[in-house]
Amino acid sequence: EYGMEKPQGYNVSFHYNPHVEYHHFGSSHPMKPWRLTLTKQLIVAYGLEYTMDLYEPRPASFDELAVFHDRQYLNFLSHVTPQNAKPDDPAYIAFGFGGESNDCPVFDGLWNYVSLYGGASLHAAHNLTNKQSDIAINWSGGLHHAKKNVASGFCYVNDIVLAIQHLLTQNQRVLYIDIDVHHGDGVEQAFESTDRVFTLSYHKYGNDRHGYPFFPGTGNITETGPTDPSNRGKGHCLNIPLEDGIDDEQYKWLFKTVTDAVVQKYQPNAIVLQSGADSLGGDRLGRFNLNIKAHGFCIETVKGYQRPILVIGGGGYTPRNVARTWCHETSVCVGATLHDNLPSHIPYIQAFQGSENGDGILYPDLHNTKRHENVNTNQKLQNLVAKAMENLRYLEG
């Protein structure tokens, strides 16, 4: 009778334009767009492409990006090339380029790159508002540091802000959750004066032994948005600052306790989840000790809230583990279980072979306390949760 019923599944869509892969920030730069090639290859090798609607979105237009960004800034972004760039030009510095760190280099095809990842997040957001998808995925997006007229921390255009702005046309309240190891400052700032977006970021916070703050240097527990009670955004932001080496059990407990409370109190109509993979153990820039399944637990938890979800990428600087994590999380979205042995027909299989690279398996052990000793005690995390709950009391009015 009911045996042939379609299982209660989710409509998942995957938004990806493979042209993003062909862009290079420079050989020594940690941001490697080809991590997306590896990710797509794992997804295809596991057969996950047949479980989702696949889209190859067009690049976003100047006007679509101008919904958030300043036109002068976009003018600069759309015309600057490595050949015509003038690093001493005050506009160049003001727009976040140059400086000694060279976090945001001018590279060939920059405008194409930013419009491709921006277009993919916008297309994914449209699929949610059209109700064509329950979960829409864009692993090429999640560039949370970009401001309306400044590039910052490898981010030029803020695809997340643009996607949330679109979601707000059909949803009264949007919850933004950010598990990248860095603070999601650009998204927080963009929506600091509205109560229609709640931003929640988990990140490393604090100074290193030389006294340099971990980038971008903001996101302490005390930072809850504007303090003026007449500002509608007051209290609609929560930051969870963490120290080096946090492990799976601690992170899972913390994530579930705090996020459950935010969802219960804020009652969002849609959720945007930035799933930066630099919070994994073994990341080139990260400081945590998380394994892939603990990172994926956050996606599982958010899926359990049964709201439309936009899942986007972000950081992630050890490409083989970025690919593993985002492949695993794609499987979580569609509700599939993957075998730990990688399928053999992966074009860049060498990237995943050898004891250093994870021995041909999907879920290698990334916990390494020699690399990052865990200085988060359970007591400190309990205090943090208590402060977070205190901050949330503002939502009760």
Ligand code: TV7
């Ligand atoms: C979302 N960390 C982005 C994260 C952005 C982090 C930073 C680098 C870095 C840049 C390079 C490079 C690097 C090995 C690492 C304060 C400074 C840093 C003095 C030199 N290698 C995301 C941005 C962060 C660029 N920036 O959240 C070219 O690391 O810490 C900083 C800024 C300025 C002064 N300098 C140190 O994950 C996508 N940058 C190699 C080449």
Ligand code: CA
């Ligand atoms: Ca974060």
Ligand code: ZN
């Ligand atoms: Zn990051």
